[in-house]
Amino acid sequence: MTTGSPDRRQFLRLAASLPVAYSQVSAGERASARTADVGAQGVQLVVEEPLPIGSHLAIELRLAERVISFVGEIVWRQSVEGGSGGWSYQVGVKFLTISPQDQQAIVRLVEQAERDTS
DSSP states (O other): OOEETTTOSSSSSEEEEOOOEEETTOOOEEEEEEEEEEEESOOOEHHHHHHOTEEEEEEEETOOOOOOOEEEEEEEEEEOOTTOOEEEEEEEEEEEEEHHHHHHHHHHHHHHHHHOOO
């Protein structure tokens, strides 16, 4: 099931599986996930629970030797059947609050990966 529109990207994105810790801003219980991709305006996460569209997440993303913290909003969700018959979910998260330095670190990572593959 796809809810929302994951194809409105305007910026380069990097397919990358990076470790993430997150919690719903309203709930506070922390969980682990991985990115599917990252970009200047947000991230795609693979999570184990069907997080509601519109939810705000506090996220810590490990990027090389630094941890980037930000708050984002889930703008779309898609369920994905897992190999053992279970389900996971891909969610698109748009940055709401992120420091300019952290956002620039993500942009540099994506641009460097783009140069490396050209």
